[in-house]
Structure formats: structure tokens, C-alpha cells
Amino acid sequence: xxDHIRIERDGRVLVITMNRPEKKNAxxxxxxxxxxxxxxxxxxxxDIRVVLLTGAGEAFTAGNDxxxxxxxxxxxxxxxxxxxxxxxxxxxxxxxxxxxxVAVGVGTTMLLHCxxxxxxxxxxxxxxxxDLALVPEAGSSLLLPQVVGTALASDMLLTGxxxxxxxxxxxxxxxxxxxxxxxxxxxxxxxxxxxxxxxEAVRLTKSLLRGNREAVGARxxxxxxxxxxxxxxxxxxxxxxxxxxxxxxxxx
Numbered sequence: 001x002x003d004h005i006r007i008e009r010d011g012r013v014l015v016i017t018m019n020r021p022e023k024k025n026a027x028x029x030x031x032x033x034x035x036x037x038x039x040x041x042x043x044x045x046x047d048i049r050v051v052l053l054t055g056a057g058e059a060f061t062a063g064n065d066x067x068x069x070x071x072x073x074x075x076x077x078x079x080x081x082x083x084x085x086x087x088x089x090x091x092x093x094x095x096x097x098x099x100x101x102v103a104v105g106v107g108t109t110m111l112l113h114c115x116x117x118x119x120x121x122x123x124x125x126x127x128x129x130x131d132l133a134l135v136p137e138a139g140s141s142l143l144l145p146q147v148v149g150t151a152l153a154s155d156m157l158l159t160g161x162x163x164x165x166x167x168x169x170x171x172x173x174x175x176x177x178x179x180x181x182x183x184x185x186x187x188x189x190x191x192x193x194x195x196x197x198x199x200e201a202v203r204l205t206k207s208l209l210r211g212n213r214e215a216v217g218a219r220x221x222x223x224x225x226x227x228x229x230x231x232x233x234x235x236x237x238x239x240x241x242x243x244x245x246x247x248x249x250x251x252x
Contacts, residue, residue: 005034006056010188012049012195014042021057024102026065029072032080039087039095049195049202051091053114054098054184060123063105066132066240069231085138085220088113089213092203094194098187099123099165100180108163108173109138112147115206116190117174120183123165125173131160132243133235133251135226142219147172 004025006017016038018025035053042048055061088095088110097111100120108125111117119125127144129136136144136157145153148171155161168174178186194202230236235251242249 002028002030002034004028004031005038007034007038009048011192012047013052013188013191014038014048014050015052015054015188017054017056018061019056021055021059023065024059024062025055025057026062027106028065028068029080032084036080036083036087039084039091043092046199048093049199050094050096050191052096052098052187052191053110054187055100057101058122059101060097060099060103061107062102063107066243082224085224089139089217089220092206094191094202094206096187096191098184099125099174100183102126105129105132106138109136109140109144111173112138112140112143115209116176116194117168118176118178118183118187118190119165119168119174120178120180121165122180123168123174125163125165125168126160127156128160130158131239131249133233133239133249134230135223137220137223137227139216139220139223141223142216 004018004020006019008015008017016035018027018031020026020031039051042051091113094115095113096116096118097114098118099111100123103111103123103125105127108127127136127140135141141157144156148156152171156163163171163173165174165177169177176186238251239249
């Protein structure tokens with residue numbers, strides 16, 4: 001367990017908060033494991049009908065903690081990261097996110113598995129995988145083009161450019177825009193509304209909307225193999241060193 005993930009019940013809504021604000025909620029293996037356990041547990045608990053992901057402080061999450069990942073190398077398809085990705089892929093109950101501030105890397109790609117995403121006016125979404133000599137993950141190379149179109153997905157994944165909260169709603173990456181100070185309250189209001197509805201009808205509706213998840217699972221596994229390979233590459237070593245030293249990487 002870790003203090004960096006806060007889990008609370010709010011009626012029939014399970015709220016999972018990434019609680020490491022001093023590091024912009026950068027994710028460690030322990031945080032992934034705690035979130036996966038909470039999401040999986042919610043699936044078999046009849047008292048929980050909606051799961052809501054959010055971040056403490058001024059960020060949703062800055063993505064993976066590179067120091068933790070370098071200190072604890074493992075295949076991306078295994079361990080806590082793989083467990084978390086499988087949890088969000090296979091969740092049968094509605095999964096929501098309240099996104100304020102930065103949502104970097106997996107902070108953006110996990111949203112593709114959420115049924116409703118509420119972003120604040122100060123939200124900033126980014127997928128800078130190529131900047132770190134990495135490849136997309138969480139099935140995003142398949143899901144993102146389906147959501148925003150191939151051209152825009154290519155723009156986001158190849159350039160790593162930032163997407164504002166307003167643009168995220170406009171392109172279909174998020175569901176609703178909320179004032180910064182009202183983000184979590186608005187997300188909880190929506191979650192409670194869903195939780196009050198007929199649970200089996202909600203579950204079946206989500207299943208129909210999501211369709212066959214086998215293709216997403218297969219793409220996720222392929223991405224993970226490539227991601228693991230890149231983690232061991234000289235390109236990533238240079239990117240990680242440049243990040244730590246706060247300088248541009250040199251891939252020449």
C-alpha cells in the first residue's frame with residue numbers, strides 16, 4: 001500500500017485520488033498497484049456503482065516517475081503497471097475522471113478508458129512519448145485515432161503538443177468542461193447521478209458502447225512490448241538523463 005493513493009467512499013461512488021501533489025502526482029509502481037486493487041475491488045462490490053479518478057493539488061498526474069521506473073525496471077505488460085492497464089481496460093462499472101492541471105503521458109491515455117471525463121479550465125493534456133524516446137501505451141495508438149481522428153492523433157503522439165481543457169472537449173477527448181474551482185464537485189455530481197440509475201442497465205450500456213475489447217487488449221500488449229524495449233534503449237537513457245539534467249536531449 002502507499003499513502004500516495006487516497007481511496008474514499010462517497011455514497012455509491014469510489015473516489016481514487018492520486019495524492020502526491022509535491023511531485024504533480026507522478027506515478028510509482030506502488031501507486032499503480034493501489035489504484036488497480038481499488039478498481040478491481042469495486043467490480044465485485046455491489047455497494048459501489050461508479051469509480052472516479054482524480055488528482056490532489058494542481059495536477060491530475062505528470063505521468064510516470066522516471067526515477068522509480070529506472071530503479072525498478074520490469075516489463076510493461078507485467079507487474080503493477082500492467083495490472084492497472086488491465087483494470088481500466090476490463091472495468092465493467094462506469095469509470096470517470098476529473099482532470100485539473102497537467103495530465104501527461106498515461107495521465108492522458110488512461111482517459112481513453114474512462115466513460116466520462118470532466119476537465120477544468122486549466123487542464124493541460126499531453127502525450128510526449130517521443131520526447132522521452134518511448135512509444136504510446138494503454139492502447140492509445142488504437143483508441144486515440146478512433147476518438148479524435150488519425151490526423152489529430154498523429155499530431156498529438158508524434159509532436160507531443162499540449163491540449164487545453166477546452167480543446168479536449170472540442171475534439172471529444174473529454175466530456176465536459178468545468179470551472180477550475182468546481183471540477184471535483186461537478187464530477188461527483190455526475191457520478192452520483194449515474195450511481196442512482198439501474199446498475200445492470202448502466203453496466204450493459206457501457207458494455208455496448210465499449211464493444212469488443214479484444215482488439216484493444218492485443219494492441220495494448222503490442223505497445224507494452226515495444227515500450228519495454230525502448231526503456232532499455234540508448235535513446236531512452238539519453239532522454240531520461242536529459243530530463244534529470246533539465247536540458248534538451250541529443251538524439252543525433
